[in-house]
Amino acid sequence: MTKDLERDLGLVAVVAVSMGAMIGSGIFILPGLAMAEAGPAVILAFLVAGILVIPAALSISELGTAMPEAGGDYVFIERGMGPGVGTIAGLGTWLTLLFKGALALVGGMYYLDVIFALPNLTATAVVLATVLIGVNLIGVKQTGQLQSWMVVVMVAILAVFISVSILQVDGASYDPFFTAGGEGVISAIALVIVSYAGVTKVASVAEEIENPGRNLPLGLLISLAITTLLYVLIVFVLVGIVDAETLRGTNIPMVVAVDPLFGTLGVVAIVLAAILALISTANAGILTASRYPLALSRDDLIPDVFSRVHSNFQTPHIAILVTGGVMLFIIISLPVQEIAKMASAFQILVYGLVNAALIAFRERDLEWYSPDFKSPGYPWVQLFGVVSAAFIITQMDVLPLVGAVGITVVGGLWYLYYVRGEVDREGIAVDAVRREAGRQYVAETERKIAEPKGDEIMLALRRDVSRLEENRLLEIAAPIARSRNSRIRVIRFDEVPDQYPLDQAVDQSAEDVEFEQRTDELAREIDAPVEVGEIVSHDTKHAIVNYAERAGVDLILTRADPVSRLRTLFGRDADWIMERAPCDVAFVQLGKLERIDEIAIVTDRSPFNDPLKVELADAIAQQSGGRIRFVFPAGEDASEQVLDSIRAYHDELNDLCSSPVEGTIIEGENARQQLIAEVETADLVMLSTKTHKLLPDLVFTRESDRIATRLDQPVVMVHSSRSRRATFLEPIVERLLFREENRE
Incomplete structure (x- = not known):
């Protein structure tokens, strides 16, 4: 590698x-x-x-x-x-x-x-x-x-x-x-x-x-x-x-x-x-x-x-x-x-x-x-x-x-x-040729990795990801890849300080060799086409997006960073990636995972994110033999008209699934607490996520973030490349519309 x-x-x-x-x-x-x-x-x-x-x-x-x-x-x-x-x-x-x-x-x-x-x-x-x-x-x-x-x-x-x-x-x-x-x-x-x-x-x-x-x-x-x-x-x-x-x-x-x-x-x-x-x-x-x-x-x-x-x-x-x-x-x-x-x-x-x-x-x-x-x-x-x-x-x-x-x-x-006693080169004759050969080797390797071969799923790993986390991410990516007939590109992104030149970090260490070996072993176990690579950069989020564009990636799967107002204040890498990625993105909050018998999808009527959640969940459920449950928090005093529209919407999503499906609509007071209780029994939870905007999100934490932080099991937060970007007032508008809909 x-x-x-x-x-x-x-x-x-x-x-x-x-x-x-x-x-x-x-x-x-x-x-x-x-x-x-x-x-x-x-x-x-x-x-x-x-x-x-x-x-x-x-x-x-x-x-x-x-x-x-x-x-x-x-x-x-x-x-x-x-x-x-x-x-x-x-x-x-x-x-x-x-x-x-x-x-x-x-x-x-x-x-x-x-x-x-x-x-x-x-x-x-x-x-x-x-x-x-x-x-x-x-x-x-x-x-x-x-x-x-x-x-x-x-x-x-x-x-x-x-x-x-x-x-x-x-x-x-x-x-x-x-x-x-x-x-x-x-x-x-x-x-x-x-x-x-x-x-x-x-x-x-x-x-x-x-x-x-x-x-x-x-x-x-x-x-x-x-x-x-x-x-x-x-x-x-x-x-x-x-x-x-x-x-x-x-x-x-x-x-x-x-x-x-x-x-x-x-x-x-x-x-x-x-x-x-x-x-x-x-x-x-x-x-x-x-x-x-x-x-x-x-x-x-x-x-x-x-x-x-x-x-x-x-x-x-x-x-x-x-x-x-x-x-x-x-x-x-x-x-x-x-x-x-x-x-x-x-x-x-x-x-x-x-x-x-x-x-x-x-x-x-x-x-x-x-x-x-x-x-x-x-x-x-x-x-x-x-x-x-x-x-x-x-x-x-x-x-x-x-x-x-x-x-x-x-x-x-x-x-x-x-x-003169330490070097034996003379100008460009020897040294430049040697270095150019090395650069050509790196360029050839990059060309092979980036060569388009059909649908691509990129598993973007930061250097601090543990071996257990790598395994969990691959276990989630594998059934999706098989369902799509895609190849998984496991790319580890190594970020070095601005003060350190990139070409000083290209030497392969024992840790790099061990990473490649264990990834290859896991790939054989999960029976999915996997390629492994590593990219060194000064800015990981930029490198991830650049690679996705260069390699024609269809889905980026990566570990979710902890949510905090401090990260929002200084700009979250996840937001930067969502705004610029040329493909769908899924952020995985890793938790306890033994087997997947039930996947809970929190639906929100997003025309692009919901179908993406359903597709990914159905691929995983087919592999594990599990079932899918749609959960929608209708809130207090939801009219029968609203409830009927939600049931019809769940039926439409059901048509996209090959796995057993059931739907749950949460009514009454404390919808958020009920929602947590409803999904925390599942083995895997699917949520939508959107880009965070500075002022509203410093005051109002997004609903998906609230849910994810309360759960111990793995949570997959998806963002479709076709979904519109969050606007400055969107979190506030969402709250107003939600309340108005419940009054109908």
């Missing part, structure tokens, strides 16, 4: 991740520093810097679709130009992210100080950095949805600022434009190019992107275009409404611009946007940077201690701790301007190497190198990227120039004295 990697990042997520990593220091910190370098021509510096990033973005897009591996640009450079240059690139990228994260935290403290008057900015930055290190260490789940909302909030606030303040721009502020000459513009370009570093960092999770041939290049170019336009407009406004000397000397340019136009409310809003952007950038820096020591260690370029994974948190704790420790040192030891320049120097170095790596791959004409996207303008676009990067580095100040040269020297010496 192989583990497949789930691609669950769409175009919107790619744009959100990329923009979230870019929108930060470029807007909230660097305009004032860059203004001091170039004067009003700082606008041109931001525009040119965005253009200079395009070759690297195109190269990353092509390489990312050819080699979707964790490690991103480092992997591409190491595979294309060998472990020597790869060591330099890995260390350079790692430091870029560290300096960018440190810059975001230090800059964020200046904005936070506007409201809270912090006693010590550096100390506060250190405390916040420590918290973020802890968050990444324990593997707190991040979601693309949260990142998307943060980007939307930031862009909305900035858009309002631009639309209002652009009317206040004074054209005289741009005359003269080139106050610092061409050298000043080049110096400013070298400073602000780090603002666009995030555009390529999404390649580090290229293996997790849906349809990468389209979504990776399109997402990168869209995010780069939007961010460049945003930068240029904001800097244009800042130069036009803020006094030049004031702008040159401030670390909070947005506050300086907003205060006279919007007052206190505007300042609070812009500080909120700044904190969201900068903390998001810092956290993304720690998360992404920690993957580079992991990738370097995996390739034997640094000691293997960096690839160790914490037994409880399943995160690369050594890599995260070292990454966080270096970031804390940077925060404590360097002023904000020097941090920005060092980050840009390392970023420019990596941009040049990425373009050179693409040339290396193209010129080798490898049979396995088949990217879904190819960079237009090859090789001239890449040559321009290499030459422009080299030129910009030579124009930088002494400290960042020494830093770029220093990391090159240190990386080279480390390779000569440590790496």
Whole structure:
């Protein structure tokens, strides 16, 4: 059994991740520093810097679709130009992210100080950095949805600022434009190019992107275009409404611009946007940077201690701790301007190497190198990227120039004295072919599992499902599969923290082998066609739906999670699956099960869920030789007309069954308690379930949830893909209709 990697990042997520990593220091910190370098021509510096990033973005897009591996640009450079240059690139990228994260935290403290008057900015930055290190260490789940909302909030606030303040721009502020000459513009370009570093960092999770041939290049170019336009407009406004000397000397340019136009409310809003952007950038820096020591260690370029994974948190704790420790040192030891320049120097170095790596791959004409996207303008676009990067580095100040040269020297010496004796590969010739063969094997296995062979039932298991629970689920799935002449796909979904790259979790463990063996044994016992597989992802619910779509699944059968208002508040996985699954879904609350003599179906007149419950129950009953009982809670004072309609409805459902059937209508007071008493004698209970909506379901627990939590025996809660989705007011409307019907 192989583990497949789930691609669950769409175009919107790619744009959100990329923009979230870019929108930060470029807007909230660097305009004032860059203004001091170039004067009003700082606008041109931001525009040119965005253009200079395009070759690297195109190269990353092509390489990312050819080699979707964790490690991103480092992997591409190491595979294309060998472990020597790869060591330099890995260390350079790692430091870029560290300096960018440190810059975001230090800059964020200046904005936070506007409201809270912090006693010590550096100390506060250190405390916040420590918290973020802890968050990444324990593997707190991040979601693309949260990142998307943060980007939307930031862009909305900035858009309002631009639309209002652009009317206040004074054209005289741009005359003269080139106050610092061409050298000043080049110096400013070298400073602000780090603002666009995030555009390529999404390649580090290229293996997790849906349809990468389209979504990776399109997402990168869209995010780069939007961010460049945003930068240029904001800097244009800042130069036009803020006094030049004031702008040159401030670390909070947005506050300086907003205060006279919007007052206190505007300042609070812009500080909120700044904190969201900068903390998001810092956290993304720690998360992404920690993957580079992991990738370097995996390739034997640094000691293997960096690839160790914490037994409880399943995160690369050594890599995260070292990454966080270096970031804390940077925060404590360097002023904000020097941090920005060092980050840009390392970023420019990596941009040049990425373009050179693409040339290396193209010129080798490898049979396995088949990217879904190819960079237009090859090789001239890449040559321009290499030459422009080299030129910009030579124009930088002494400290960042020494830093770029220093990391090159240190990386080279480390390779000569440590790496060369540990590895025997030379660029793309050996290592890339071996890894591509492995990827082809995984892809072939996934193709075989996903190959359509008629009706499909997917048994979706989470890793924490016990052996007994697996057996119970298979025992329920088997008769349904035989009735439908379907195959059962037993897929275990292994979720790893965002901090842990997916390709590090594909190695088969003894537990995986044991899972496959016991599932095969049980499949032989139940006499049903069964296939076993495992998928590794960062988001199990997304992976389940994606697999169901890919494999043409007709029914998803999975364990039900406990119902609680807390889960409803933060969003239940079951609701997400029901809303998006392309097929019917059945959630099984596992309980005591010996033999199935009676199955109770709580009917609710749902035109799609009731027939599905009947079909599943009848399949199970035929296998066990049991009987079916329909139960309908009519409630108090139900009219004879209502009772007759229920009996007629039960007769219609009876026509769908091959097993013995009887019907029960519950009348009188305390219908809910009577319903529980009526069904708790059954061996298996069938209920309908619908998606939970936040506010109503925090106040009123759904009837099916109330029943399920009171029962000890197994409960199957079904949701037909054809049933309409629950609306915001549906739980309340259901109650009103139920009462009105009983009055008739």
